Amino acid sequence: MDCPENLESELKELRDTFNSGITKQESWRRSQLKALLSLLEEKEDDIAKALEQDLGKHPVESFRDEVGPLIKSVNYALKGLKRWMSSKKVDLPIAAFPSRSELVPEPLGVILVISCWNFPFGISLEPLIGAIAAGNTVVLKPSEIAPASSSVLAKTIHSYLDNKAIKVIQGGPSICEKLLQKKWDKIFFTGSAKVARIVMTAAAINLTPVAVELGGKCPAIVDSLSSSWDKEIAMKRILAAKFGTCAGQACIAIDYILVERKFSATLVNLLKGSILRMFGENPKELKSVGRIINKNHCSRLRKLLDETGVKASIVHGGSYDEDSLFMEPTLLVDPPLNAGIMTEEIFGPLLPIITVEKIEDSIEFIKSRPKSLAIYAFTNNETLKKKLVSETSSGSVTFNDAIIQYVADTIPFGGVGESGFGRYHGKFSFDAFTHEKPVVLRSFLTDFWFRYPPWNGTKLQIFKSAYRFNYFEIILILLGLKRS
Structure with missing residues (x-):
């Protein structure tokens, strides 16, 4: 629905539904998760069409990155729900004898989820899965920048899920501002650091807890891999994680590469050959590279390339068509470090390659910049791996691949520092919307004077x-x- 005039009554209905206790029942949680599973399976074509319309995503990419992971996440939640809901016994000190204690998971209440446009279904429904599993009522505010996807979310959720407990409210910044003025039990936000500061400022008025999933400039260290097989696989994984995932418009996309200067020319040639094999001589026609979300973002990327000193660093690509919102996969070598392309999150198919004298210098380069959501390293050097883990801080570290950590249910997804805070996916999504309440039970039989x-x-x-x-x-x- 669009933001209703009777917003207060809508929110009251959510609060009343939560207070009724129905959402705390395992049967309700299971029924909603199963309904969400039916939505994903029955509306797969509608979802694919919306993603193609909003972002130019190929149906294979849409299923790989959004529908498939969501189906997996729902099934994972259904499998673990009973165990997640169960209380856990904990020990007490002997001074409390005889007594016992347990941690009882309880839902937080009424949740606001504000999602982003680049993965409009995944980023909307992944936290929703956790909020439902934890027994909360939810308002989902999808991004207006992906209007087709927002519309599908509103229509399908209304048709499949409990409307007294889960509502979709569409609209732009003014609607978001109205929602942020209300009292929530938790806000889960995915987007830019600029908007996150607005969300947190509003939340502070009511002391509302907030989880923010942001991004940052995720680096990839590329060591001089020894075998041709390792090099071939590494190039495929790098390009798929940059150009083949929402045209680089992803918070965990590789933002730039760090490589030894003596290996940089070889790396560029390897990447060029892999780009040709993966995306063809005319990537615009092959449709394996998605589109830039809108003209404003396309213009922003064009300005990054037009900045002084940047255009001269382009070694492959660089063309764009703002009318069709297409930008060619582009490689750059050593653009100015003070240029926007190296100080702002790129969020597009532009891949700078920064050279260092020796690969260990890449660690100091990373440490000199704000903490990123992810760090990637393609290397067989065990010493380098250990140093990277122990000497840097980031949301996650992945070796010899990229982005795969996002689809794992057994590890948390989230940032640190300027890349965000709070974590979710799998059981961690359940925990994000749960208060683990300590309960202590003491006997009157003994007392210590x-x-x-x-x-x-x-x-x-x-x-x-x-x-x-x-x-x-x-x-x-x-x-x-x-x-x-």
């Missing part, structure tokens, strides 16, 4: 021994065999 005033030296000695776990000493004090 030294817990209470009036204080004396004996009681102090008992406490000191207790906090050092020296229970034998406590026994001696109690028996009068050791003085305080």
Whole structure:
């Protein structure tokens, strides 16, 4: 729906539904997850058409990156739901004897999910899966920049899921502003750092917890791989992760490459050959490279290329057609480090290659810049791998591939520092929308007299021994065999 005039009553319905307790029931959660699974399977064609209309994505890319991972995520949640919902027993100190304790997962309440346009279904529904599994009610605000996808989300969710618990509200920045003025139990935002600051400022008024999934300039270190097989596979994976995934319009896309200067010419030739084999002599006609989302973003990318000193660094590609929103896969070698292409997140099919004297220098280069959502390294050098893990900070590190970490259910996805905070996917999505409540149950059968005033030296000695776990000493004090 568009943002309704009766927004307050819509939100009240969500709050009333949550307070009724229905969403806490396992049967409700399962029914909604199964309905979401039916939506994905039955509306696959509609989703593919919307993604082609908004982003020029090929149906294979749409299924690989959005529909397929979502089907997998729903099935993973259905399989683990009973275990995730169960309380966990935890130990208490001996001073609390006899007692027991458990951690009880409870839903947070009414959730606002603000999604992004580059993966409009995946980024919308992945957090929704976790919010439903955790037993919350949800408002989903899809991006207006991908209007066809936003419309499909609104229509299909309304048709498949419980409308009293899950609502889609469409609209632009003014609608988002109205939503942010309301009280939520958590806000989950995916987008730019600029908008994230607006979201967090609004959330602070009500002390609303926020998870923000951002991006940053994700580097890829390319070592001088030894075998021709390793080189061939590495080139395929690099190009697929950059040009073959939403035309580089992805927060975890490779933003730039770091390589030793003596290997850079070889790398450029390898990449050129792989681009030809993967995307053809005319990538625009092959339709394996998606389109730029709109003319504003196309113009932004063009300005990055037109900046002083950047155009001279282009070694492959560089053409664009703003009317058809197409930009050719482009390679650049050593553009100015102070240019926009090296200071801003590119979010497009432009791939700078930065040369260093020795590959270890790439670690210092990465450390000198804001923390990224991901770091990639194509290398067989075990020492370099260990140094990269121990000496850098990022949302994740992946060796000899890229982007595959996004589709894993068993590891969390999220950033650190300026690349965001909060994490989700798999059980971590459930945790993102859950409060793990400690519950302590104590018996009246025994009590320890030294817990209470009036204080004396004996009681102090008992406490000191207790906090050092020296229970034998406590026994001696109690028996009068050791003085305080």
